[in-house]
Amino acid sequence: MTAAAVRVTAMLPEHAEQVLAIYQLGIDAGDATFETTAPTWEAFDASKLPEHRLVALDNDGRVLGWAAVVPVSDRCAYAGVVEHSVYVHPDAQGQGVGRALLEALLASTDAAGIWTVQSGIFPENTASLALHAKAGFRVIGTRERIGRHHGRWRDVVLIERRSPNVV
Numbered sequence: 001m002t003a004a005a006v007r008v009t010a011m012l013p014e015h016a017e018q019v020l021a022i023y024q025l026g027i028d029a030g031d032a033t034f035e036t037t038a039p040t041w042e043a044f045d046a047s048k049l050p051e052h053r054l055v056a057l058d059n060d061g062r063v064l065g066w067a068a069v070v071p072v073s074d075r076c077a078y079a080g081v082v083e084h085s086v087y088v089h090p091d092a093q094g095q096g097v098g099r100a101l102l103e104a105l106l107a108s109t110d111a112a113g114i115w116t117v118q119s120g121i122f123p124e125n126t127a128s129l130a131l132h133a134k135a136g137f138r139v140i141g142t143r144e145r146i147g148r149h150h151g152r153w154r155d156v157v158l159i160e161r162r163s164p165n166v167v
Contacts, residue, residue, distance in 0.1 A: 006064060006096065006100050007056070007057045008056050008057075008100050008104040009054065010053065010054065011054055011055045011066060011068065012055075015055050016045075017041075018062065018063035019044070019066045020041060022087050023038040023066075023087055024037065029090070030149075030150065032122070032125065034147050034149050034154070048068040048069065049068070051108070052068065052069045052082070052109055052112070052114075053066070053068040054068070054101055054104050054105055056100055056101050064092040065087055065097045066101070067086045067105040068084065069082035069083065069105070069114075069117070070083050070084075072118070080114045080115040080116065081114070081115065081116040082109065082117055082118070083120075084109075084119050086098055086102055086128070093127070094127075098128075098131050099135070102131060102135050106135065106136075110164070113165070115162060115163045116160055116162055117137075117161045117163075118159065118161075119137075119159055120143070120156040120159075121156065121157050122156060122157070123157050137160060140158045140159065140160055142155050142156070142158070143155065
């Protein structure tokens, strides 16, 4: 599969089961998040900004991956700052799905006036760090031993991308 065979579109309720299954696969792999189980669709739906939730579909309409954002704060000073997530099904990794999702997500957030997209990535998740570097994210620091995950301390690399539309 190539990125050209991937269609990125709005995430809809009919994608819920596949989106949450991909989320759980990422959780189970151990280097995607501190979470231990995917949320219910209701909790997921309530937490993500609806206008910036995307899925990548193959030609048969199967979800290959998803991207979404959450606001970092409800304080008005941070209205243009979001934290994002990108998850790709293990069978579709390394095929341009993550890049297609991230590019579409950044186009969406840029168009909406969001000035900073940020995230935290485990340093062991080298593929995600490389993807984000190619998309213009910069490392702003590492939070060392910030949380325990499956009985061991984990570091988190903080990354951000400022919109080119911000002057």
